[in-house]
Amino acid sequence: MSGLTHFDKKGAAHMVDVGGKDVTEREATATTSIRMAPGTLQLIQDGDAKKGDVLGVARLAGIMAAKKTADLIPLCHPLALSNVTVEFIIHEADNRIEVQATCKLKGRTGVEMEALTAASIAALTIYDMCKAVDRGMTIVETKLLKKTGGKSGTYEAS
Amino acid sequence: MSGLTHFDKKGAAHMVDVGGKDVTEREATATTSIRMAPGTLQLIQDGDAKKGDVLGVARLAGIMAAKKTADLIPLCHPLALSNVTVEFIIHEADNRIEVQATCKLKGRTGVEMEALTAASIAALTIYDMCKAVDRGMTIVETKLLKKTGGKSGTYEAS
Amino acid sequence: MSGLTHFDKKGAAHMVDVGGKDVTEREATATTSIRMAPGTLQLIQDGDAKKGDVLGVARLAGIMAAKKTADLIPLCHPLALSNVTVEFIIHEADNRIEVQATCKLKGRTGVEMEALTAASIAALTIYDMCKAVDRGMTIVETKLLKKTGGKSGTYEAS
Amino acid sequence: MSGLTHFDKKGAAHMVDVGGKDVTEREATATTSIRMAPGTLQLIQDGDAKKGDVLGVARLAGIMAAKKTADLIPLCHPLALSNVTVEFIIHEADNRIEVQATCKLKGRTGVEMEALTAASIAALTIYDMCKAVDRGMTIVETKLLKKTGGKSGTYEAS
Amino acid sequence: MSGLTHFDKKGAAHMVDVGGKDVTEREATATTSIRMAPGTLQLIQDGDAKKGDVLGVARLAGIMAAKKTADLIPLCHPLALSNVTVEFIIHEADNRIEVQATCKLKGRTGVEMEALTAASIAALTIYDMCKAVDRGMTIVETKLLKKTGGKSGTYEAS
Amino acid sequence: MSGLTHFDKKGAAHMVDVGGKDVTEREATATTSIRMAPGTLQLIQDGDAKKGDVLGVARLAGIMAAKKTADLIPLCHPLALSNVTVEFIIHEADNRIEVQATCKLKGRTGVEMEALTAASIAALTIYDMCKAVDRGMTIVETKLLKKTGGKSGTYEAS
Numbered sequence A, B, C, D, E, F: 001m002s003g004l005t006h007f008d009k010k011g012a013a014h015m016v017d018v019g020g021k022d023v024t025e026r027e028a029t030a031t032t033s034i035r036m037a038p039g040t041l042q043l044i045q046d047g048d049a050k051k052g053d054v055l056g057v058a059r060l061a062g063i064m065a066a067k068k069t070a071d072l073i074p075l076c077h078p079l080a081l082s083n084v085t086v087e088f089i090i091h092e093a094d095n096r097i098e099v100q101a102t103c104k105l106k107g108r109t110g111v112e113m114e115a116l117t118a119a120s121i122a123a124l125t126i127y128d129m130c131k132a133v134d135r136g137m138t139i140v141e142t143k144l145l146k147k148t149g150g151k152s153g154t155y156e157a158s
Helices: A038-046 A054-066 A112-130 B038-046 B054-066 B112-130 C038-046 C054-066 C112-130 D038-046 D054-066 D112-130 E038-046 E054-066 E112-130 F038-046 F054-066 F112-130
Strands: A024-035 A083-091 A096-107 A138-148 B024-035 B083-091 B096-107 B138-148 C024-035 C083-091 C096-107 C138-148 D024-035 D083-091 D096-107 D138-148 E024-035 E083-091 E096-107 E138-148 F024-035 F083-091 F096-107 F138-148
Touching: A024 A112, A038 A054, A038 A096, A038 A112, A054 A083, A054 A096, A054 A112, A054 D054, A083 A112, A096 A112, A112 A138, A112 B112, B024 B112, B038 B054, B038 B096, B038 B112, B054 B083, B054 B096, B054 B112, B054 F054, B083 B112, B096 B112, B112 B138, C024 C112, C038 C054, C038 C096, C038 C112, C054 C083, C054 C096, C054 C112, C054 E054, C083 C112, C096 C112, C112 C138, C112 D112, D024 D112, D038 D054, D038 D096, D038 D112, D054 D083, D054 D096, D054 D112, D083 D112, D096 D112, D112 D138, E024 E112, E038 E054, E038 E096, E038 E112, E054 E083, E054 E096, E054 E112, E083 E112, E096 E112, E112 E138, E112 F112, F024 F112, F038 F054, F038 F096, F038 F112, F054 F083, F054 F096, F054 F112, F083 F112, F096 F112, F112 F138
Parallel strands: none
Antiparallel strands: A024 A096, A024 A138, A083 A096, A138 B138, B024 B096, B024 B138, B083 B096, C024 C096, C024 C138, C083 C096, C138 D138, D024 D096, D024 D138, D083 D096, E024 E096, E024 E138, E083 E096, E138 F138, F024 F096, F024 F138, F083 F096
């Protein structure tokens, strides 16, 4: 036995049985950042509903991706998310847009993967929308910031 | 006009018209890495079809995600990929698993987003399978390594 | 702040937090109609399982579309619908087939969008099946007929 | 035989064989309109990336829905769309937002259903975003405006 | 090397590169059968558009499933099917409904999996529709009947 | 009325209303088998994470398919499965691999179709991975082994 919950005693992958877990309020926030050329960041900041709203498109892509997590991550449970938000924080000092995605659920399993998926797809969408002017953009530091609820309780990134 | 091809002159998002582009052989390779605690890397390396094959599951998740790219990235074209591969390179020195995803197509538009999506979802799947033992795993440095084909020709990350 | 619940204070789209709402029985019925040439209506009415059952196909398409609503409408919550029905009412006087779709749920948010999506896709399927003989078919008057349950209570179209 | 191409001689539904059709440039434009209370239209017109961009969300929903058409309309062929655009025209005189969706393809079958689906889902998304303030909004006059290409040639709504 | 084309030399699963294969007309027919109690078969045979058309629903489910094959079978290529048909043959002698599904494509890879998936999901849908009266129904003998086209040429089940 | 619960009194297909059913623990196990040439079975048995793990890929495909059941079987309810496992039993005597899939749910409707779909897609994936060496593989005897929970109680295949 490996300590990895997604495998049974014989090493076969399975969807963990969460039927015996309590229904609790669960919440998770993930973060990622995409670094780019200064001119690319400027283009995005100039954008709005009139000139082309890169972050509006990326936010929607992230929210919709959260709903597809169980389709993408093979052993994730299908979940009825009660809330998804995606926020952007612009760090001009190092030409970086940070994405913070938060998901909530009243259910039997956590929503960390939903938050991480939302943040990742939002960042990939920024890449897609700007790749014609900056193919060198790099997505850095995708990680779980915080999660609450469930048997394992609260986790916060150090 | 912003220089961003995914917006028209009025700033409205649209799926770029690729009908006039040539059908050429296109290929893209993306890379990402997931850093973890040394014990987590050890668990994964010990795994195999008998004990639990984390990388086998992650590889499949990446390949299947490449096929869903147009569902995830709002302005991507639906594509008939001719080839998808996902490879893992273990960097023991810094407790990191690198994911390299390569996609190919004979078509009218590039496959960079497919390769980036495959690599990202494979890394997220590693996170999912190991999160019970290591919630601090971090996905770093997701970027395009190389692409060939199409009007803009070859790009290689510096 | 705009009064539109799908935006936060800064104008960013988000999936509304329904975690605090009560689980109640919710139901919604939507209607739409498709108008066509008299001969097209005749063709459909002549059809049955032997000659080609246009409405049987459209009904199924509507039911299946209700289940995809959260995939289609960006800020809709994923829901575990308990019931979906799609009915057709033929109005010979004005060569029109009315579609009525009803969805039910025990849950934290309403099912208006599910009913509207089911009705719309059923009507579009009728269009698809008959377009070879009548490209001028027009879908008219898609609207919510009635909804019950939830904090806002009962609504009925006037 | 009924004249309906989606049924075979015995009345069984089938996906029409398009293997023998020519690959031609095909294009279709569909229109729909959503009528609402004057105050609702005002709210939408006031919106932008800062206050809540209803039409930006609806446009994206329409574009993404075009790519899902073969999933929604049972007998549609899966298509590699080369271009999708969704435009909004505000008719203040009758408190109505018109949606025009255009799809293009180099392929063996037309894209009318893709354009109609994009327009319909964009209109339904406007409904979803504004339903908290105006449940009586009505989607009117969904139809094909124009299509070109293919054996049946050009069609224009009268 | 194992002889299994879906693995590379190191045993890693991959989507086979079909970019170098010729575009040819490809066709495949699969068969399956579902055996049931005599009374269940009678119920289905009595059905039509008036009483409940089990086979009409199953046929549509099979056609739609063919379009989802690349989503279901991990290493299948996404394909633009040109034709899908699903037929039923009733064998009263042994209380069995046979499903025959045929798929066609002009493309670089075969459509065996699409035909097998269509037949299987059609049979499972018959099970679903009748399980309330006959849980013992059994799906037997799912196999490829015939395929043509491609480098490996024609195959016919013996 | 036909005795088939998926049709209403007029013979129209509908998704059965389960809103009034109790939330109980429900579980179902389905079985199927794929028969093959002795050499094909040997190839699969030789495989592991190093040489190509056919059963590992098939297991994952089955688990992921269980989550897509409501997308595939037209009148199935969308369900929040709490557990999915897929096991393989090798019967060397008749060159057959048996697939057993088990699904669990705390909910208002049974999970028989989820278990049957998981088993079927796992078997089809084995076919896909080995078809280059053995096109004659046949899937036999797909059926429900056992189900518990719900008003109709326990069922076991005789």
